[in-house]
Amino acid sequence: xxxxxxxxxxxxxxxxxxxxGAAGLAPRxxxxxxxxxxxxxxxxxxxxxxxxxxxxxxxxxxxxxxxSGVPASDFMVDVIKSLxxxxxxxxxxxxxxxxxxxLIDYGGNTKPEFITCTHEEAxxxxxxxxxxxxxxxxxxxxxxxxxxxxxxxxxxNAWCDRVPVIVIGGTDLNAATRPPGVPTFHSAxxxxxLTRDFTKWDDQPISLPHFAQSFVRAYxxxxxxxHEPVLIALDTxxxxxxxxDRAKLSIPRYVPTAPPQGDGNxxxxxxxxxxxxxxxVIVADKLARTRNGMMLLVELAEALQAPVIDQKxxxxxxxxxxxxxxxxxxxxxAEADVIIGLELSDYWGTVNGYVDNGENGGVGLQESHIKPxxxxxxxxxxxxxxxxxxxxxxxxxxxxxxxxxxxxxxxxALVEAVKQALPDSRKAAIDVRGQALRKAWGxxxxxxxxxxxxxxxxxxxxxxxxSMEVYAQIKDLDWSSVGGDRQxxxxxxxxxxxxxxxxxxxxxxxxxxxxxxxxxVGAALANRDAGRFSVxxxxxxxxxxxxxxxxxxxHHRIPLLTVMHNNRGYHQEVMHVQRMANRRNRxxxxxxxxxxxxxxxxxxxxxxxxxxxxxxMWSAGPIVDPKELAPVLKKAVEVVKAGEPALVDVxxxxx
Amino acid sequence: MKICLALAALLLGQAPAxxxxxxxxxxxxxxxxxxxxxxxxxxxxxxxxxxxxLAPEPLPWETFSAFVxxxxxxxxxYSEKILPDDDLADIHAYLQSIPKPDVNxxxxxxx
Numbered sequence: 001x002x003x004x005x006x007x008x009x010x011x012x013x014x015x016x017x018x019x020x021g022a023a024g025l026a027p028r029x030x031x032x033x034x035x036x037x038x039x040x041x042x043x044x045x046x047x048x049x050x051x052x053x054x055x056x057x058x059x060x061x062x063x064x065x066x067x068s069g070v071p072a073s074d075f076m077v078d079v080i081k082s083l084x085x086x087x088x089x090x091x092x093x094x095x096x097x098x099x100x101x102x103l104i105d106y107g108g109n110t111k112p113e114f115i116t117c118t119h120e121e122a123x124x125x126x127x128x129x130x131x132x133x134x135x136x137x138x139x140x141x142x143x144x145x146x147x148x149x150x151x152x153x154x155x156x157n158a159w160c161d162r163v164p165v166i167v168i169g170g171t172d173l174n175a176a177t178r179p180p181g182v183p184t185f186h187s188a189x190x191x192x193x194l195t196r197d198f199t200k201w202d203d204q205p206i207s208l209p210h211f212a213q214s215f216v217r218a219y220x221x222x223x224x225x226x227h228e229p230v231l232i233a234l235d236t237x238x239x240x241x242x243x244x245d246r247a248k249l250s251i252p253r254y255v256p257t258a259p260p261q262g263d264g265n266x267x268x269x270x271x272x273x274x275x276x277x278x279x280x281v282i283v284a285d286k287l288a289r290t291r292n293g294m295m296l297l298v299e300l301a302e303a304l305q306a307p308v309i310d311q312k313x314x315x316x317x318x319x320x321x322x323x324x325x326x327x328x329x330x331x332x333x334a335e336a337d338v339i340i341g342l343e344l345s346d347y348w349g350t351v352n353g354y355v356d357n358g359e360n361g362g363v364g365l366q367e368s369h370i371k372p373x374x375x376x377x378x379x380x381x382x383x384x385x386x387x388x389x390x391x392x393x394x395x396x397x398x399x400x401x402x403x404x405x406x407x408x409x410x411x412x413a414l415v416e417a418v419k420q421a422l423p424d425s426r427k428a429a430i431d432v433r434g435q436a437l438r439k440a441w442g443x444x445x446x447x448x449x450x451x452x453x454x455x456x457x458x459x460x461x462x463x464x465x466x467s468m469e470v471y472a473q474i475k476d477l478d479w480s481s482v483g484g485d486r487q488x489x490x491x492x493x494x495x496x497x498x499x500x501x502x503x504x505x506x507x508x509x510x511x512x513x514x515x516x517x518x519x520x521v522g523a524a525l526a527n528r529d530a531g532r533f534s535v536x537x538x539x540x541x542x543x544x545x546x547x548x549x550x551x552x553x554x555h556h557r558i559p560l561l562t563v564m565h566n567n568r569g570y571h572q573e574v575m576h577v578q579r580m581a582n583r584r585n586r587x588x589x590x591x592x593x594x595x596x597x598x599x600x601x602x603x604x605x606x607x608x609x610x611x612x613x614x615x616x617m618w619s620a621g622p623i624v625d626p627k628e629l630a631p632v633l634k635k636a637v638e639v640v641k642a643g644e645p646a647l648v649d650v651x652x653x654x655x
Numbered sequence: 656m657k658i659c660l661a662l663a664a665l666l667l668g669q670a671p672a673x674x675x676x677x678x679x680x681x682x683x684x685x686x687x688x689x690x691x692x693x694x695x696x697x698x699x700x701x702x703x704x705x706x707x708x709l710a711p712e713p714l715p716w717e718t719f720s721a722f723v724x725x726x727x728x729x730x731x732x733y734s735e736k737i738l739p740d741d742d743l744a745d746i747h748a749y750l751q752s753i754p755k756p757d758v759n760x761x762x763x764x765x766x
Contacts, residue, residue, distance in 0.1 A: 355728055355729055356729065357727050357728060357729065357731070359727065365728075445766075446766075449758060449764050449766065450758050451698075451699075451706065451708075452758075453756040453757070453758035453761055453764055454696065454698035454699075454708060454710075454756055455694055455695070455698035456756055456761055458695060458696050460695065462694070462698065463700075465763075468763040468764065469763065471763075472763055486702065487702070488702075489700040489701050489702055490701060494701075571691070574691050575692060575703065578691060578731070581737070582732060582733060582737060583731055585734050585737065586737070587737050588688065590686070594685055594686070594690075595688070595691065596688075653694045653695060653698075654690065654691055654692075654694065654700075654703070655694065655700035655702050655703050
């Protein structure tokens with residue numbers, strides 16, 4: 001079942017390549033294949049490049065600097081190094097070749113180290129996942145225009161998820177000197193226009209001092225909440241200039257900006273409402289960036305003995321704590337008299353319901369989930385964003401106390417204000433509330449355990465079974481779950497004991513498919529440096545957007561256990577199309593599949609183990625019998641513990 | 656229709672057996688898309704069925720069939736044109752045939 005990673009014996013590799021080439025020429029009727037010389041085709045399958053094209057691809061667009069001086073891009077490396085950036089996930093391109101060469105030859109390919117990516121979307125998503133573990137941004141370089149177009153969707157995810165990514169887009173600005181043809185196709189007046197709606201800031205420096213200012217400013221803005229991607233459009237010619245006197249150039253010192261906090265009066269008013277509430281509820285989404293953020297939320301919840309509903313945009317609250325009440329969220333909100341939302345992506349959607357049933361003039365049922373007189377409090381840095389086009393700010397929810405500030409940075413003041421405002425007369429009632437929540441926590445855990453037992457032996461394999469088989473193999477390790485689990489009933493965050501800030505990293509932010517696999521590799525890269533074991537449950541549809549990131553994991557020896565949640569479909573869309581067919585009283589056309597036409601990834605089923613194996617990754621599967629999971633996972637865990645990535649393809653229930 | 660039933664049966668590791676209502680119900684459960692939200696054994700999901708299970712111990716037939724025909728919440732109603740009465744009855748029989756698991760007999764789910 002398992003396929004061991006093939007050894008990289010050069011002699012065998014070369015002979016294998018020759019055999020593969022010969023096999024490609026074998027006629028289908030089984031006759032002896034002619035030799036390659038005899039079988040020379042009358043017309044080549046790929047025409048040689050024209051002189052113009054060859055010059056455009058290989059030509060030197062600008063004169064090599066003459067005389068004394070150092071390459072300008074060496075100075076750019078000095079600027080980048082001043083910010084202690086660890087890696088540069090990147091697909092190489094001509095427009096930043098100067099900086100590329102400086103990074104690896106002048107900069108020694110360390111801090112930052114070049115990470116070869118096969119797609120710019122993967123580069124950005126790797127940086128996205130990396131930040132959510134390491135708390136530090138990565139630099140991504142991409143070709144202006146075409147590379148940035150590839151990167152755009154991943155940048156939108158990072159934008160929606162409030163994650164900083166520092167992007168350099170190469171562009172050859174001088175129309176009078178840049179080569180015609182391909183380099184000009186890949187240049188634009190304003191490459192940043194493409195992503196300006198979902199980046200926090202951009203600039204196009206025209207000198208080296210300008211670059212130094214812009215890069216440090218970009219880093220600073222990206223790292224000030226709300227954290228967001230930023231972009232520097234970098235002229236190809238500027239990189240390739242010679243600097244006569246390097247000593248005259250200086251690099252601005254980076255000083256972290258204190259994060260914005262909620263207004264003091266508003267904090268005290270929030271505390272007053274919370275301590276006097278009979279049924280306060282805390283809801284957290286993209287709150288905790290650090291262990292400290294998680295512990296502050298524990299402190300707030302314990303001071304109030306208030307339940308916490310974790311929307312899991314981050315690892316906000318330990319699910320082992322009795323105030324973790326996510327399972328009873330809707331009922332708690334319905335009874336709440338005060339609700340505080342901490343960095344919620346969608347406050348309206350938190351306190352209102354939407355049912356996609358075609359009612360209400362076809363737009364679906366919309367109804368409030370809370371009491372009409374419930375008081376609402378919000379702390380969110382997203383109010384400080386001022387972009388208008390993309391609608392990631394969601395529907396407007398009117399709240400009673402609203403603070404434009406970073407919730408994690410505001411929590412110390414809020415915790416203190418709550419402790420000060422809490423009268424002794426309230427403490428007995430609050431303790432009683434805590435006792436009831438302790439009982440509810442135990443009951444919810446038991447319900448989740450019971451629910452996991454259903455379909456335990458099913459084929460396709462139940463997602464609960466898959467989750468617990470994996471947990472059994474890693475529970476004694478210092479593990480980190482680096483993929484989302486929303487798509488398979490959230491089993492890990494419901495059943496695995498999670499009490500460390502790296503135990504899960506939330507989801508993509510903008511729900512753009514193609515995030516999960518590269519973000520997991522990026523997070524695993526950060527975990528590798530911290531000595532942790534990374535595991536990713538990987539949706540099949542998501543993987544196929546950027547499967548090349550598996551090769552990146554192998555090439556750079558990034559240890560990561562990938563377990564395929566292979567339901568062989570775009571399952572969200574399966575259900576949407578079925579719903580539309582029913583609403584229109586039509587039988588959904590299935591074609592030759594078991595889901596509506598256009599929604600299945602089947603016939604043929606993709607062999608993900610073979611796919612991973614082709615990249616040199618240890619892989620196994622497809623696993624269809626749940627009894628086979630344990631031994632295969634055990635082997636895979638050993639591979640990852642030895643420092644390599646591994647993939648196990650599990651054919652699963654839909655959710 | 657036949658192709659779909661055969662595929663559904665293949666997925667579940669069973670040959671189509673139209674005479675046996677529970678077995679045919681198993682294939683019909685796939686063919687009519689019930690599995691999409693409820694899982695192939697009616698186990699449900701917090702994401703797609705609000706955590707509600709169809710099996711074991713499904714709703715009584717009258718309640719079950721009335722809900723399927725008239726649901727106006729997240730689950731779309733299935734008219735008889737889309738899901739014939741005979742298939743619906745077989746699906747109910749299939750759900751009735753699913754045994755209840757013993758959670759305490761599963762070592763990986765020990766508290």
